[in-house]
Amino acid sequence: MTLRLLLLLGLIVPAVASVPCFAAAADRVALVIGNAKYPDADAPLTEPVNDARDLADELKRDGFNVDVLENAGGEAMRHALDRLYGKIKPGTVALVFFSGYGIQSNRQSYLIPVDAQIWQEADVRRDGFSLETVLGEINGRGAGVKIALIDASRRNPYERRFRTASAGLAPVIAPTGTLVMYSAALSAVVSDSGRDHSLFVQELLKEIRVPDLSAEETLNHTRVGVTRASRNEQVPWISSSLAEDFTFVTGPAGNRPAGGAAETNVTPPPAPTPSPTQVVVAPPAPPPAPPMPSPAPSPVQKADTPPPAPAPTATPAPAPPAASNSPSPEPNVAPTSTQVALADDPTVKSLSAKIAANPDDVSALYRRGQVYASKGAYDLAIKDFDDTIRINPKDVEALNNRCWARTVIGELQTALRDCNEALRLRPNFVDALDSRGLLNLKSGANKNAIADFDAALKINPRLTSSLYGRGLARQRSGAAQEGALDIANAKAMDPNVVQEFESYGVR
Template identity: 70%
Template sequence: MTFRLLLLLSLLVSAAVTAPSFAAGDRVALVIGNARYPDADTPMKQPINDAHDIADELKRDGFSVDIQENATGDAMRRAFDRLYGKIKPGSVALVFYSGFGIQSNRQSYMIPVDAQIWQEADVRRDGLSLEAVLGEINSRGAGVKIALIDASRRNPFERRFRTSSAGLAPVIAPSGTLVMYSAALASAISDNGGDHSLFVQELLKEIRVPELTAEETLNRTRVGVTRASRSEQVPWISSSLAEDFSFAPGSGNRPSVPAEANITPPAPLPSPLPPSPSPSQVAVAPPAPLAPPMPSPLPAQKIEKPASPQPASPSVALAPPAPIAAPAPSPSNPPAVNALPSPQVALADDPAIKDLNDKLNANPADAALLYRRGQLYASKGAYPLAVKDFDAAIQLNPKDVEALNNRCWVRTVTGDLHGALRDCNEALRLQPNYADALDSRGLVNLKSGATKNALADFDAALKLNPRLISSLYGRGLARQRNGAAEAGAQDIATAKAMDPNIAKDYESYGVR
């Protein structure tokens, strides 16, 4: 009897040891697809479609899935609270997010559709920190934590301020965590125009392969995306998993993993730029005094929908740069100048503009509200209305360097180079170490043919903000025009690796 009991106990222990680590009931997931942002020109097609396909696949793989579409901040917080409440010790907890993401203070934030972001502090107020989410999931006892983030998109918020870099930041995650971004760190990509993102297309192919570990699945996904995009999009993976986990466990023979799956794909071109300056390095020599006078005004250029404008700028000898202050916002993805034959009519139903109109009706002398509405008009291509609001904001506050810089950019885009030059010079007189205005003035100089002055401005801007992509690309063009073909090509290649659409942006400004 004793022998039989011991044998039975031995078998039970053996069965427990060989049982799968994670039962189907221990798998919980939150899937979010945010596509309809009032600040964007049009809703995105991909996030909702991708969210549904990912949710369906996870359900087939035994996950209990909560799916959210076009979630507000409150809806996202409630959904995460529900996810936290489902987690048991040892559970697998997965988050999939598709929408806009922004990095701030070296953290990545998922952005709700109702976020009101005008300065960087608003990102931390309205966004949901990925690190905070993973930390909370870990504190609930999840054994495996997975985050799949398709948010390395160009968005309508980031160019309103410049202290944050494009794309997403690396995650400091607890052990037992697997994180994948759809693109490399600090890089932004554009949608491929299809109904589904390239990242999700490749991810779904690999998730459906049985018995691959999660790390193998994501490795193969990275290889697939890198190949399909010809290395223009290279997903980023971070893993601290301590045990094997498979999305789709199977009973058949384990499929062989292509050798390429374990090969690190080519990384984006390294930036030749120095690291961000320390406080002791912020004082930068002023740009060289303008040599030749500004040429006569050029005719207005037709703008073919700049993807995300960065303030343009004139050139003039300035006092030595001073520390960077609040970064100047800049409109994002403005349509062509002629795209809005009647801006008042085309924008009448825009909820953000309606809200600002109501507030300005109650307080017409609010310079900050005028500035915000000017930004919004500029982002939608309603340039005359934007200039009118910037005019009013500057009249109320002549020292508003951000309004001066943004008016400089709008005037540059529409061809008023002399007016743009005056605005940027005034912004830089008030704040000599203003990287955005140096970048803007560099564009004005480049567009007007004052190449040496453009090079001096872009150099000064990059010393203050080494990741200012528009200055890097502009410096590349200026170097090439000055005969430094190899150095210019390197700048241009690095800028394109950081933002594949930067060349189109410059073409839309009338600069090739």
């Protein structure tokens, strides 16, 4: 099944008018990083550098001493963090913003420099920067308010080599006095928009400029704005343990710390304010369904680990015959609105150009199939996986992803063959176990579904899709209490898991 990958976090630091001795006296320091040019990516990201510049300008107007990095390698990020740590004194407000690629590994989120050499999961911990470690160091230097804003929930360029078993970013275990915001929900990823600025930073800048909003209100209003503007497709995640009130701008709009420029007063939308104790803000209730279907998460590989024996298979009800593994011509019909929209997607354009130049570019075919699957264009995804497998019949990732895509659209017999072949080639492949578990769940083979999900969870206990799927299968098998516990744990780790399974036709 799909592994959602890519990461987003946000850091923000507010200073409160009601406590002038703290707000006025405390130093404000910020490190702002925009990484766009990753050599491993097909093309540079369009948003991070512009977002970093605009946010840095705003923070300077709000009295922050800002260090800005663009397209920073590991050494540059390390030196910049050391400079940040050196500026912190007791009571300092410290803010970190990162836009680029992030990876979740071993239940932690890592910010990735542009020169990272990542071929296996251990390389993430070697070359990446743990957000928890950064916040812990800031706290250890005596910072009073710690804010992290992370816009890193993009599908990363390393997934062809290895994939973590949980996509997106991990929840942060942060010290008291910390406010963290990801630009998307835990374990969720969003595509680079191709625009000059991200929706997340656009909404964030609007709210920062509103005077006398607490930091928590600023971020809650940002979350509401992003959710509404994206029609509930992108729901930022917030965690707060602030013990001090903090505002970016106090008094009239022109009354900024350190003599900042005046701004137009903006009326914020109503939003709930979390308590000053540790809270995790759940996504708002979804609005009415939009005319276009919401994209389902794309299938992503998970880390390979030596594991238990594979689970038994199911024999699903008959389904349409298998599609041919040879390339098939496009039907002679007018393209749908989805196909038109996908043709304009910058990633699809780039990959399609590579395929036009070399029809046997297996990497481009596979990656375009992933993009199509992430957009819900499963027929197009399956065609690309067909061609990938035609070129390399032993491509277990393509076999698994085709199994998953076929399962979602109900082609259960052919999907089962794909999953079984992937597991024959790579026994205990966690992705294929997860995909086959979904297949068994959809076919009503609950016992076999539980066995597959059990095997997957032994390899990766935090695989939310297997945890939620096992909960459903247990409930359907009569183990209501055990099933409810699995479902509750899965929802706690990823609030979007229910919507994900509904998009697969599983409730």
